[in-house]
Amino acid sequence: MDCARWMRACTGAAADVLAAYPTVPHWAVGGHSLGGAMAADFAGQNRGRIDGLVLWAAYPARNDDLSAVELAVLSISATSDGLATPEKIAASRALLPQTTRWVTIAGGNHAQFGWYGMQTGDGPAAISREEQQGQVIEATLQVLETIAGREL
Numbered sequence: 067m068d069c070a071r072w073m074r075a076c077t078g079a080a081a082d083v084l085a086a087y088p089t090v091p092h093w094a095v096g097g098h099s100l101g102g103a104m105a106a107d108f109a110g111q112n113r114g115r116i117d118g119l120v121l122w123a124a125y126p127a128r129n130d131d132l133s134a135v136e137l138a139v140l141s142i143s144a145t146s147d148g149l150a151t152p153e154k155i156a157a158s159r160a161l162l163p164q165t166t167r168w169v170t171i172a173g174g175n176h177a178q179f180g181w182y183g184m185q186t187g188d189g190p191a192a193i194s195r196e197e198q199q200g201q202v203i204e205a206t207l208q209v210l211e212t213i214a215g216r217e218l
Contacts, residue, residue, distance in 0.1 A: 080108050084115060092213050094138070096120030096206075098179045099150060106130050106161075109137060118213040120206055122179045123150040125158030132162055139166040140209040142202055144174030146189035169205045174198040 080095060093116050095105040102124020109116045110130050118138040125141070126132060132139070139162050143155040152170070159166070173192030177185045179202060181195070191198065 080105075081112070084112075092117045094118030094120060094210060094213050096122065096140075097124060098122040099124050099176070103127055103130075106132060110135065113137075118209060120209060122202060122206075123147055123176050125150065125155055126161045128161070130161065133160060133164070135163060137163055138209055138213050139163055140169065140205060141166055142169045142171065142179075142205055144171040144176065144178070144191075144198065146173060146175040146191055148187045148189040149176045149185065167205075167209060169201070171198055171201050174201070 084090075084093060095108050095116055096102060096119060097105040099122075102121040103126060106119060106121065106124070106126035107130050109119045110126070110132050113135055116137065119132070119140070121139070121141045123143055141155065141158070141162065143150060143152060145152060159168075171193070175191040175198075176188045177183060178191050178193075178195045178198040
């Protein structure tokens, strides 16, 4: 399946989940790497329906400017990430709201956001997977708690 078709299938699945649970008052979407870019696109296409966006080693595509969208955004990156590099994450700042919370995991890399082993082009991690994922979980829970308590 080509990338564009795959992205449409994934964003369609997200829309199906929202439709299946119409009484849920607050929604957040997020993802790692390309999944985060897809979540950013979905959030932009569903303004007013999505309250939060969580990006794990991810950033929006250049055509997904969310800077003026009322959205709680968390961007978690890692200093040893060889794919979503610190420079790419920094370049994405203009595409996200000024209220975006930026978390950088010292010594973390791209692959340790997941559990799939080393990835070509990634940097070596200087911390354990457990330490990195613990920091990801803590920051993600904080933003989700903020969204759940927000008056929109």
